Structures are given as structure tokens and as C-alpha cells.
Amino acid sequence: MATVSTSGQSHDMGLHTEKLTNRTQQRFFDAGESANLTYAWAPEVDTNKVGTLDCEGMDATAINIRIRQLMSEGCGTINLSNPGSMHGLCVGILSRLQLNVTGSLGYFGCGLIDGPNVNISGRVGWSCGENMMAGTIVVQKNAGSTFGAAIRGGDLVCRGDVGSRTGIDQKGGTIIVGGKTGAFSGFMMQRGRMIILGDAGINLGDSMYDGTIYVGGKIEGLGVDAVPADLNDLDRKWLKSKLDLYGMEAPNGIDNMQKIVAGKQLWNYDNLEPSEKKLVL
Known part of the structure; x- marks a missing residue:
């Protein structure tokens, strides 16, 4: 049986605090330890260091590998062009960085991310941002x-229709x-x-x-x-x-x-x- 708090601002806005029996919640981070709110295996990046990636002639796997290479080189701003609406691009990014996509993405774009700020100038297909943990994604046109x-x-955010x-x-x-x-x-x-x-x-x-x-x-x-x-x-x-x-x-x-x-x-x-x-x- 769930018990629900009936006081507080979150309740007033339609959000509730509940306590479910026979359930546990594992804590991965301590909010009071700001220095530890990162993944040990995520590369450190500098937003002032800019990397460019032209996807013309590349497949999705090669593009995602190249994004990680740029991140490992410390690039905190990545400008990606000509994605060709390919599926599964820009996924699993765990560093806080700026990713600018000129063009459109296919299905499952930017899934499983935790931290980056992504701007997409075109459209996106099905399931954009699936299982997104943190950061921002802004799609300038429509989404599937x-x-x-x-x-x-x-x-x-999608500025158009979905x-x-x-x-x-x-x-x-x-x-x-x-x-x-x-x-x-x-x-x-x-x-x-x-x-x-x-x-x-x-x-x-x-x-x-x-x-x-x-x-x-x-x-x-x-x-x-x-x-x-x-x-x-x-x-x-x-x-x-x-x-x-x-x-x-x-x-x-x-x-x-x-x-x-x-x-x-x-x-x-x-x-x-x-x-x-x-x-x-």
C-alpha cells in the first residue's frame, strides 16, 4: 500500500512523495559531494576546446567512436555536421559538454545520455532522448x-510538433x-x-x-x-x-x-x- 504526502510544494504541483513497502533505492551519488557527481570513466572536457566532425561517408558506429575520441582529447564543444538522419547517433554521452548537430537524426538519437547540452538544427526520429538522465536536448524542428x-x-525540448x-x-x-x-x-x-x-x-x-x-x-x-x-x-x-x-x-x-x-x-x-x-x- 502506497502512502502519499499531502503537504508541500511538490504536492501542490501534482507531484507526490510516496513510500512503497518492500522496495529499496540504491544511492549512486551523494548530492552534498559535488566533486563526485561524475562518472570515473567519463573523460574530462573543456568547453573552450572545439572539435569538428563531418559525418559524410561514415556509418553510425564510426561517428559515435569519433565523438568519444574527441571527448578523450578534451573537446568540450563538438560541432557535428552531415549526420544524414542516421539512427543511434550521439548516444551514451556521460560528460558535460556542448554538442551542436547541423542536420537531422534518425531513430534513437541522443539516448542514454547523462550531462551534455545538445542542440539539433533539424528533425529527429523515434525515441529521441530515450532514458536521458541529465543535460538538455533542444530540437529546432519536428520529432517522431x-x-x-x-x-x-x-x-x-522540441520547438515543433511531435x-x-x-x-x-x-x-x-x-x-x-x-x-x-x-x-x-x-x-x-x-x-x-x-x-x-x-x-x-x-x-x-x-x-x-x-x-x-x-x-x-x-x-x-x-x-x-x-x-x-x-x-x-x-x-x-x-x-x-x-x-x-x-x-x-x-x-x-x-x-x-x-x-x-x-x-x-x-x-x-x-x-x-x-x-x-x-x-x-
Whole structure:
């Protein structure tokens, strides 16, 4: 049985503190030890040292190896050109660096990253930023489906439209979409926040466990256990601060954004009677 705190700012913004029985959480870093918040095997880089990579004629494996070589040489700013929409590029980067991509990426771009700031001038395919831990990714054009799948931290931003299932299984961090998103966005969302400045497709927030979704446009339909909530001053302050970071604005103003949270009827689904389960679904 989960117990939920009903006080504090995080609760007011739709985020909750819970304690689950028979669960443990392993600590990898101590937040008080700033010097140790890095991976021992991640190369140290200097943002003032610039490396360039022209991907013309290279395959994805060679490109990723070359990125690591540049990082091992201390390059903290890497300018990558002509990626050719190849899949699986710029993945597994664990150093804090600036990566500028001129062009578009294919499927699974920038997955499993923890720290870099990535700017992509073109588009991205499915599952950009999958399992992202920290850092920022800014996509200047559109993105495919499952944008930010299982993201755990950092800011993932698309200035254009995205496909369906945005933020599926989101576990933390922030996803910002400047345009519209497709069906089943926020499906099985567990933590974090999602900002959709345009319209949202059907089944928004379906089976979401926790977290908060903000929508500036029209919502075609809410999913199971996703419910509207009142926008409060904390929401407004956070939304303005976060959008200002990327020079973005809500088309109809922050005050007119809709807030969606979990209804929590599914939290104890296994304990419900068969007749009650039918009512929930």
C-alpha cells in the first residue's frame, strides 16, 4: 500500500512523495559531494576546446567512436555536421559538454545520455532522448513518436510538433513541445513534467501514475485515470521560468493552460474487486 504526502510544494504541483513497502533505492551519488557527481570513466572536457566532425561517408558506429575520441582529447564543444538522419547517433554521452548537430537524426538519437547540452538544427526520429538522465536536448524542428521515452532527468525540448506516445513511461525530467503531440502522450507516466504548448491527441496521460502534464491547446481526450486539476501560482511561476529558459511562450498565455494529473484510482488496482476494475477502466 502506497502512502502519499499531502503537504508541500511538490504536492501542490501534482507531484507526490510516496513510500512503497518492500522496495529499496540504491544511492549512486551523494548530492552534498559535488566533486563526485561524475562518472570515473567519463573523460574530462573543456568547453573552450572545439572539435569538428563531418559525418559524410561514415556509418553510425564510426561517428559515435569519433565523438568519444574527441571527448578523450578534451573537446568540450563538438560541432557535428552531415549526420544524414542516421539512427543511434550521439548516444551514451556521460560528460558535460556542448554538442551542436547541423542536420537531422534518425531513430534513437541522443539516448542514454547523462550531462551534455545538445542542440539539433533539424528533425529527429523515434525515441529521441530515450532514458536521458541529465543535460538538455533542444530540437529546432519536428520529432517522431515516443519522444523522450523513459526519460529520467534533464530538459528535452522540441520547438515543433511531435508524434504519438510522447514521454511514454516518463520517470522524471521535463519534456517541452512547442507544437502539438499525438495520441497516448504521457502513457504510464511515473514522474516529471510535460509541457505541450499546442494541441494534444486522444488518451492523454493514459494510466499515468504520477507527474504533471500542462497543455496550452486543445485536448482531444484524456486517458484512463488522467484528470484535470487547478493551475496554481506555483505552476504559473514554474512554467514561466522553464519556458523563458528556451525563449518559448504559451500561445494563449500561461493562465489558460490546462493541468492534467493522475486520478490515482489505479494506484491500488490489484486490490480492487473485479467489478471495481471494470469501473476504473
